């Protein structure tokens with residue numbers, strides 16, 4: 001099978017915290033030289049796609065900001081297209097709130113006038129914020145989440161992710177998010193397909209998590225390769241009722257599939 005594009009995850013696939021997975025830079029040089037297109041798809045909405053591009057570039061793999069899509073990108077696109085003037089309560093980092101304002105959202109902390117509550121990773125999350133979000137949902141605001149990752153890898157191991165913040169608000173309100181933008185939801189696949197101008201069947205998704213990356217590929221009608229440099233080891237595969245199309249020790253072995 002010849003793929004025309006590689007859509008790879010970041011954390012656990014391309015980098016682990018502040019180190020690039022060995023050989024990733026070489027593989028991407030080879031992909032570019034062979035005319036294969038590539039994008040990175042990250043659930044991380046603690047920062048914007050442009051910041052993620054800068055980070056990966058600083059690790060030694062030069063990436064343009066148009067080559068990174070994160071769950072914040074999908075949310076921002078939805079607001080720009082369909083929700084200009086909507087009042088949104090953002091539980092998330094200030095960068096995300098500003099980006100939503102830039103595309104036309106009216107951000108608010110008032111639970112009585114919020115149309116939507118969007119929950120993302122918020123490193124300044126407090127009981128007060130939980131209470132505000134809960135109140136807004138009780139008052140009829142729609143509940144959305146950027147992504148549901150319970151944890152994310154950092155320098156010390158794993159820290160609580162957006163999914164942990166979402167869970168507290170779900171517990172209080174008794175409601176699950178009506179919409180989630182991160183993998184396994186396929187919003188980012190739609191953006192990737194538009195941006196690259198190719199078909200789903202021509203894309204190979206590469207990632208380290210079964211329930212986000214591989215499930216995302218299946219939902220989007222794309223082939224998938226699981227790498228063993230992140231959250232999943234071979235023994236974990238039997239826990240799932242679905243399987244990736246390929247298993248690679250590392251992204252550095254990617255060229256064996258082309």
Ligand SMILES: [Mg+2]
Nearest residue numbers: 009011012208
């Ligand atoms: Mg990952």
